Each structure stands twice: as C-alpha cells, then as structure tokens.
Amino acid sequence: DIQMTQSPSSLSASVGDRVTITCQASQDISNYLNWYQQKPGKAPKLLIYDASNLETGVPSRFSGSGSGTDFTFTISSLQPEDIATYYCQQYDNLPPAFGGGTKVEIK
Amino acid sequence: EVQLVESGGGLVQPGRSLRLSCAASGFTFDDYAMHWVRQAPGKGLEWVSGISWNSGSIGYADSVKGRFTISRDNAKNSLYLQMNSLRAEDTALYYCAKDLAATVTTLAYWGQGTLVTVSS
Numbered sequence: 458d459i460q461m462t463q464s465p466s467s468l469s470a471s472v473g474d475r476v477t478i479t480c481q482a483s484q485d486i487s488n489y490l491n492w493y494q495q496k497p498g499k500a501p502k503l504l505i506y507d508a509s510n511l512e513t514g515v516p517s518r519f520s521g522s523g524s525g526t527d528f529t530f531t532i533s534s535l536q537p538e539d540i541a542t543y544y545c546q547q548y549d550n551l552p553p554a555f556g557g558g559t560k561v562e563i564k
Numbered sequence: 565e566v567q568l569v570e571s572g573g574g575l576v577q578p579g580r581s582l583r584l585s586c587a588a589s590g591f592t593f594d595d596y597a598m599h600w601v602r603q604a605p606g607k608g609l610e611w612v613s614g615i616s617w618n619s620g621s622i623g624y625a626d627s628v629k630g631r632f633t634i635s636r637d638n639a640k641n642s643l644y645l646q647m648n649s650l651r652a653e654d655t656a657l658y659y660c661a662k663d664l665a666a667t668v669t670t671l672a673y674w675g676q677g678t679l680v681t682v683s684s
Contacts, residue, residue, distance in 0.1 A: 458626070489669070491670050491671070493609075493671070495609075500659060500674040500675065500676055500677060501601075501609065501659075501671070501674050502674070503664075503670065503671065503672050503673070506664060506670045506672075507670075512672075542608075544608065544609055546609075546611075546670075546671070548668065548669045548670060551614075551623040551668065552611050552623060552624070552625050552626070553611050553614070553668060553669075554611065555608060555609045555610065555611065556608075557608050558608045558609070
C-alpha cells in the first residue's frame, strides 16, 4: 500500500501569513493527489484535485503543486475562516490513502 | 444540490453486525463511484471502501477486508456498508462520499456522517 506522510502535523500562523503544507508519497503517484479541508465538527471538503486543480468555488488563495512523490499545499494569505485540518489523499493505487492531517491554527 | 444522508449507525456490541445506508440525491447516482470513509474520535480520516459506478470495481482497506461489504442499488440511489464481526476499533463517524468520476479517484462531496459505537 502507498503511505502518505504529511508535515507538519500542526502549525500556528498569523492572519495574512503564507502557509505551506507538504505531503510525501512512499512511491511515485504522478499527479493523483487531492487536498481536503475539514473544519471542526464538519465533514471534509475537497479543495484541490489532481495535485493542482482548484475545485469550483474554492478561493484562489488556496493552491497545490507537485508530482511524483512530493507535493505542496499553500494558503497564500491565511484567513480566520481557514482554521481547519487539511489532508492529502492519493488515488494512484487502492487503497486511496490519506495523510495524517495538518491542523492549522491562528497565532 | 448534491445530498448524501447516512443512516444506520448506533451502539452495537463487539462481534455483532450493523448495516449503514446512504441515500443520494441531486445528481445522477449511477454515473459516479461512491465511498465510505471513517474517522475515529479525535483521529484522522481512514478510507474504508469504494465501489465503481456499476459495482464492477470494489476495494477495501486492509483493516476491514473480509468483515465489511460495500454495495449499491442504482435504482434506489443508495449506497450500503454491511459491517460484520465489529470490533471496538471500528468505533468512528462513518461518512458516505461521492466521487468525481465513475471509478475510485476523488471524494468530491461528503455527507455529514453516521456514528458507529462498538462497545459492550
């Protein structure tokens, strides 16, 4: 099975800061990588699919990049409503594994 | 508007069975793969199982293989998860999710979940 290693597990940043989360796959997954946001007490929401494609309606401050084994998720200017846990997920092979999550808090 | 409504959760004793259902509306159900994903209290997301649009491709997490069975009824716009031989570690909020595609790829839309508690 493919393992997804996400870092950091948590971070604290100020409003307006640039926030970066990384996700590393245990083997080449091409661009078969998605990013999800889960706010406290809510169901997850798809933000980015195929490594860099923004889902409809998602603010442009969110972006993703990478291919192969190394991927990056960026919030260009952190907003208070971005407080959430973010997960990467690969779908190159079954099972479509999630990363461990990154909890983003406001400093 | 896409709607996914899970049901069937509850408190169950170890070793017993439970069947979860997911009622879908707002999209053409038989055009898309569907998934079950769970989240134990205070923990991350764990993909449980997925099924392609025509049930031709099915996958399970190793942790549930041989105990859980996913199925769908396209005529009823419904997804199911039959859970047998339940264990304490199966305690979680179980989400139903719609894929972006006909085969297992991206969990595009999620329901609100149904809670399963396995305890004596």
